[in-house]
Amino acid sequence: MTGIDAAELRRRVTELLAAHDPATTDRTAFLQARFDAGLAWVHFPAGLGGLDAPRALQAVVDAELEAAGAPDNDPRRIGIGLGMAAPTILRYGTEEQKRRFLRPLWLGEEVWCQLFSEPGAGSDLAALATRAVRDSRGDWVVDGQKVWTSSAHLARWAILIARTDPDVPKHRGITYFVCDMTAPGVEVRPLRQITGEAEFNEVFLTGVRIPDNHRLGEVGDGWRVAQTTLMNERVAIGGGRVPREGGLIGLVAETWRERPELRRHALHQRLLELWAEAEAARLAGERLRQQLVAGHPGPEGSAMKLAFARLNQEISGLEVELLAEDGLLYDDWTMRRPEHVDFAGREAGYRYLRAKGNSIEGGTSEVLLNIVAERVLGLPSEPRTDKDIPWKELAR
Amino acid sequence: MTVEVTGAAAVGERASDPDLLYSEAEEDLRAAVRSLLAARAEPAAILGRIETGDPYDPALWRALATDMGTAGLLVPEKLGGQGASAREAAVVLEELGRAAVPAPYLTSAVLVVETLLGCEPEASEEPEAPEVARLLASFASGRTVGALALPLPTGPGSALACEVRVAADGTLEGGARRVADAAGAHTLLIPARGPEGVELYAVDTSAAGVTVSPLVSLDLTRPLADVAFAGVRGRRLAGPGVAEAAVRRALLAGAGLLASEQLGVAEWCLSETVRHMGERKQFNRPVGSFQALKHRLARLWLDIVSARATARYAADALASGSADAPVAVAVAQSACSKAAVRAAEECVQLHGGIGMTWEHPAHLYLKRAKADEIALGTPSHHREILAELVNLPSPTAG
Known part of the structure; x- marks a missing residue:
């Protein structure tokens, strides 16, 4: 320093x-x-x-x-590169990789995406089945399918984890690569969601060649390298101060104020409870921010995602019900490719549907509750049956 | 030992910039209170006293209130106090809640003291000022214990259910039901309806015509009593206008600081349950390793994270005299009442059979949490207040 x-x-x-x-x-x-x-x-x-x-x-x-x-540099457009790829390249990349990748990444000249999740490996990411096999020249040939890949259709590069050794337990046989998204055999298909639009993609990898100098970290050490990526995903949360009624609750509160004919007693009770809970969550976020500024980050970060996922779902559910006959309508089912989620720019029905993803994306609420229980509260983990079994023998 | 405490918010914070953390001085105060309570108010000692009719340990109160000076935290130094603020008093209440201690801190050192602070003790032209200042100094020292003669459920923002009136000869007639800590108090502050509005009087519980009738309380650690006055001659502390504003100020501070006590209750329940579930084994494994139970504890922790932020914000808003204090208090009461009750209920359930016994202290926390939910306004009361404060009118309003 x-x-x-x-x-x-x-x-x-x-x-x-x-x-x-x-x-x-x-x-x-x-x-x-x-x-x-x-x-x-x-x-x-x-x-x-x-x-x-x-x-x-x-x-x-x-x-x-x-x-x-x-x-x-329009950070929202290149969030995966800035928040996940860059810290990992910095920590595990060779000098040559750092010089090649970091500058165009930060400038936004090259967009990055993340090829981690698979149809068969969601919460249990380490069970992933995409294979990378070394050829006679020492390069890698990759076959498999990835899913929930935002920005894949815009990306020049991807961070990729793939199985290089199926004969050892699942966490040990993974290797981390940088994948060229323009290479032959990379096929990107939009994945249409319940909202009608497609924020994400499915990515099919068929005989994709990756030179060995695009490997990040040691062969078989990919799970550890991926922890750097995933840890930085959580650091990225936080940021600035949110004003009162700054979230979805503000939109419902406005409707309540402007449309007295929609008011019902039972809805009023729920609205007030959610208003108070949203304000409490906002204050908890502000307290977390102050802890970070003071140099004492607490474990409360994982609480925030859980709290906001639940609140967004309950508030948007209340909003649709409050709107009654207008709640039966939807603004637009057209298949589109939005660059980022825009809760405030869409109508209540969209908010209700999109908020369902808040408790799934970036770690399901169920997995996050396990993490809180084990890492924050120190409760013992569930007995595990998969730790010492070679990946190829796991139930699938 | 007197704990050194400094004034309100951390240096460099603007009034508009609430400080939601604990300062070093606040953490020192917490450590001192916690170690005193660990030595002198362990659960077995509390269980041993609560059925005696006098749950308070006078030696503990002396050590906490007088020797450590916590009874005077809210009182300026020139009026005989420590010159600290609601932020420090909140930390003391958190610890008292965490230990479920029977001590008249909320009633005497918060409600009574705040009422007197609202009675203009420094307005030298007022005839009542010397008596207000004298009483304030005696409560701030912890040597005198007081209670505010209003029903414990009275919350900020509601009409005062004042059932004492000032008779034509100036004596007090009537009474107040469900008054917290009245049986142990030396002096009562009595809001009484006079010809021109609510006035405030001080009366010693030993005075002629005062009857204090202890009740069987759900929460044995904060006993209630009905008090009655028949031809009682009191010392007038404030006249119409000032008296009512002083009581309202005290109810707001009391409700805001009760949130910190509730936070302490919830924190004990969570940490004790986590400890138990890590040790208790069934089906050849610690019960805390079962996901169905783990998730319940993780959710409690989430509630407590939010509750702590609201309690800190309420304490900070009260300390800085923020115009947002009524909203802060209503939000904190809504969040912390729920967190405390849920944590105590989960504590009983997740302890299994032992949680239903008299011997295990879980019931002390359950009873305190449930009584605290009603004290100084129920969560529904606070949300009704919130509806007005943040303009979310009920269907029938306007």
């Missing part, structure tokens, strides 16, 4: 802005200059978009640049 502090970062931002006035500089050129000045992600190493500075100081840079009206 270098001795770079907030004042030094502000000085460097001022320098960057002086040399590349955002008002007159092309967006791409500005982002390139920002990356090369080490102000992309300050906790990354020098030369790779960072300055070896404490991660918490990124907020200083972001605030200064936002105040100056500088363009950003």
Whole structure:
């Protein structure tokens, strides 16, 4: 860690802005200059978009640049690259891999996706069946099917885990790769959801060749490498302060205020209970944020996803019921490819249906409850029958 | 030992920026209270006293309230207190809830003290000010214990069910039902209806014409009594306007800080149940390894995470005098009542047979949690208040 502090970062931002006035500089050129000045992600190493500075100081840079009206790299569009691929490449990548991948990833020139989940490996991800077999030249040939892949249709690269040794227990025979999404044998099909649209894809891999220098980490060590990816998925939550009524409850509250003819006593009781619960969850999120700022992250992060999944489902269910005859309508069943989830931009029926995914995506609520019970409360794990059995002998 | 405590929110926080964490000084205060209670208020000692008619341990109260100075946390130093705030009092209540201690802290050090603080003790032109200041100093020292003569279920924001009136000769007539900690109190603060509105009087429980009739309470750790006044001559502390505002202020602070007590109750129930389920074995494995039970505990933990944030926000809003305090208190009461009752009910169920015994302390927490749910406004009362505060009117309103 270098001795770079907030004042030094502000000085460097001022320098960057002086040399590349955002008002007159092309967006791409500005982002390139920002990356090369080490102000992309300050906790990354020098030369790779960072300055070896404490991660918490990124907020200083972001605030200064936002105040100056500088363009950003549209982080929502490249969330998987920024939040999951980049930290994993940084930790396990070779020097050559870091130089090749990190800059275009941060600039948004190359979109990334994640080929982890499979039809037969959801909560039990380590049971995955996609095979990677080494050929005579030492490269890998991959066959299998992945699912729930957002951005696959936009992506240039994927982080991929595949089984390289079926003869050892499931956690030990996995290897982690970077997969070229333009390679022959990669087929991306939209996966239409209950909302009518397709945020995600199915990805079929048929004889896809991956050179060995696109492997991340050791052969057979892919499960450990994937933990870095998945841990960073949870770190990405948090962020800024949410105002009161900032979530779905605000939309129902507005309807309640504006349409007195819809009000019913039983709905009023439920609305008030949910309003208080949503406010409590908001405060818990704010408390978690303050803990992070103070440098004492608590285990409460896993609580937030569980709480919001349940609240979003109950609130959107109440909203449809409250709307009564309008609750029978749906705004649009057209098959579309949205770039991100837009709860507020759609109608109540969409919110009700899309919220069902909140307790499934990124770890089901049932699995998260196990994690809370075992890692936070320290309760003993269930007896397991799969730990020491070779993968190929597991029930499927 | 007197614990050093500093004023309200952490340095550098703006009033609009609630501090939801615990400061180092607050954690020190917690550690001191917790170690005192661990030594002097273990469950067996509490179980041994609760059926005696006098559940309080006077030596424990002296150590907690007087020696540690916690009875005066809410009182400014120049009025004989510690000059701390609702944030620190909340931490004390969390620990008292965690140990289910019978101690008149909520009633004397919060409700009575807050009522007196609302009576303008520093308004030197008011004739009542010296008596208010004298009483405040004696409650802040913990040497005198007081109770507010209102039914315990009275919540902030409701009409005062005031059944004492000031007779033509200036004496007090009437009574109050279900008053918490009245039997152990030296002095009662009595809201009484006078010709021009509610006034406030102080009366010693030993005074002629005062009858305190102890009741059989669901929660033996916070005993109730009916009090009656017949021709009682009291010391007037505040006249119409001031008196009612002072009582309302106390009810808001009381409800907001009760949330921290409920949080402590819930935390004990969860941690004790987790401990038990890690040790208890059935079917050749710890019962805590069964997923059906694990999920119940994980959900309780979730409730407590949210409850803690609301209790901290309520304490901080009360400490900073935030205009949002009524909303903060209503949300905290809604969340913490539910968390405490659910945690105590789960504690009994997940302990199995032992949870139904008198010997195991789980019932102390269940009874406290259920009584706390009603104290200072039920969760439904607080949500009705919320409906007005955040403009979510009922179908019949307007």
